[in-house]
Amino acid sequence: MKRLLSIIVVLSLVAVGPVISTVQAQTFKLIEDPLFRDHARSAIDSLYNRNNEAARDILEPWRETFSDHPIWSLWDGMELWWDILEDLTDRQNDEEFFHRMKKADYDAAQVLRRESDHPDALIIRAVANGYTARHHSNRGDWLTSVNIGRRAYQAYTRLMEVTPDLPDNDFAEGMKRYYAAYLPENFPVVRAVSWFLPDGDKEGGLNSLRKASDHGIFARPEATYFLGNILLNYEGRTSEAAVYFRTLVERYPNNGYYRRLYVRSLTQMRNYEEALKAAEEALAHWEELHTGERDVFHEEIYHWLGRAQYYSDLPEQALDSFTKSYEISSELPNNKDREFRTLSAYFAGIAYESIDNKQEARRYYEYVLNQRVGDEAKKRARERLQSL
DSSP states (O other): HHHHHHHHHHHHHHSOOOOOOOTTTEEEGGGOOHHHHHHHHHHHHHHHHOOHHHHHHHHHHHHHHTTTTTTHHHHHHHHHHHHHHOTTTTTHHHHHHHHHHHHHHHHHHHHHHHHTOOHHHHHHHHOOOOOOOOHHHTTHHHHHHHHHHHHHHHHHHHHHHHTTTTTHHHHHHHHHHHEEEHHHHHHHHHHGGGGOOOOOOOOHHHHHHHHHHHHHHHHHHHHHHHHHHHHHTTTOOOOHHHHHHHHHHHTTTTOHHHHHHHHHHHHTTHHHHHHHHHHHHHHHHHHHHHHTTOOOOHHHHHHHHHHHHHHHHOHHHHHHHHHHHHHHHHHHGGGGGOHHHHHHHHHHHHHHTTTTHHHHHHHHHHHHOSSSOOHHHHHHHHHHHHOO
């Protein structure tokens, strides 16, 4: 059921891609300005590469000229979004994030009251509500997520009519076409009301996403991400998925979220040789950027590195990686609610068993049982303890 709800949310978030525009007064539409489009694309690339200062510098002339535009509320929210996405276990920025996106939505609504089909305001409203809905889904608040996501979808629908030639429309159209076909095929409860959905076409949807990934002005990174996610989790086309995840790493090398995603996906594909290379590459790159720092990036990368090492018959190396992950996680906020702390402790116990150190294995299994998350790992740790 959770998977179905998450897909419904995705359908309502077809406009989540970071599409940016601005407007002055009631008539000037910067989304139609080629120079602004170029600057917006460059700024988004900087934002996704976790260089907020460079993104702001690119947009500063527009911000000075159109200082009252709702885009700036939205942009502030998008910057905070990446801080949140880096560590979803930490909830301290949630309230501020929702506040910023609510303000952007309100400011866009004010423009739409004066000019109902203003494309800039439609885009901002779609994006602000899309991000808000997506984060409510992260927190398990599905009803709120779907309700807010509906507003994003309504704004997107009108935007398609107002600006049918916007290249980023391929992203939204691809998401809609793919999931409209996927849902009835995989969820019987949806099949009964499939008449309510638009016409679906999985391969056609994927082709539209590929166009957006190649040619999108603003939604290019989101299209690439969802292509990889769909191909890996729904289509089972793992090698194709890996190409898109690798593309994200190459385009945005300083984005820790994408590097973690790439290593995780390779490990889940059981491509351990490539996972080992990607993890080592990620750690080396991160050391250059953040010398000596150990944070949520290392917590996850060391875990997946340990998994790849363990299944490559390197138990002692794996043990070192799992214990590093566990120790780093223990220093992070809300450590009893951190999934990777639970998983790394469990796999450390497994690794200790493999080298016949039952005492240390017991200790780490007990760490697992003290966690508040990871029910399956806790169940297995309890079983391992009973068998020792």
